[in-house]
Amino acid sequence: MSARILLLEDDPAIAQTVAFVLEREGYRLALCGWLHEARACLARAETDLALLDVGLPDGNGLDLCREIRQGPQPALPILMLSARSEESDKVAGLELGADDYLAKPFSPRELVARVRALLRRAQALREAPARPVAGFSIEAGGSRVRYHGELLPLTRRELGLLLRLLEAPQRIHSRDSLLDAVWGQEADSGDRTVDTHIKTLRAKLRLVRPEQDPIRTHRGLGYSLD
16 A cells, blocks of 8 residues: 655645645645644544655644654654755754655655655665564564563654664674664765764663663764664
8 A cells, every 4th residue: 555645844835846746646646725634634643754744834844854753653754844044944854763864845756766765764764684683572573662561762863763773682783884784875974863863872772771871882983782
């Protein structure tokens, strides 16, 4: 079945153009022009990717991005659409958990390419084979991980990092390889981004087992999972 995409965009002209382009590619669209409509749509049906405008009549798409990362679908791929092209706005979106950011006006071809890349990466994370590691269990096709029986409330990036480490435990994964695997080559991120997400991932693991720290830091090299 084709991917289901939530499009939150209050400009009718842009919404119609995006809907036409994506439906022509075979995607199923749920079109919303208001923030409260998008919330209801997410609660009502499973979604594979969200395209969120920033400026909306009843709020801000960045608020919905934050809510998604804290909700039942924290790993949902999110692409922000905004007329704001300033670097600070882009950084704010990415730090709130957006996977990508596209400034208006954008070409339909670039939008489709980015949507495909995000969906492909999400699928790869779900299908990535992982070796059994003591204390960890992977569920729902790679969309959830339990640690000593406790379901971890992971964001999409944290989940991607953990699955990558679980693929080859005890192997040292460089920051560049983790960045490429989880963020993709087109992502505007660096080593500090990986370090920050590893820190939050560690904190969530310690909430389950405070005495354990299965992620090992190899100074100047990267990270491994023991």
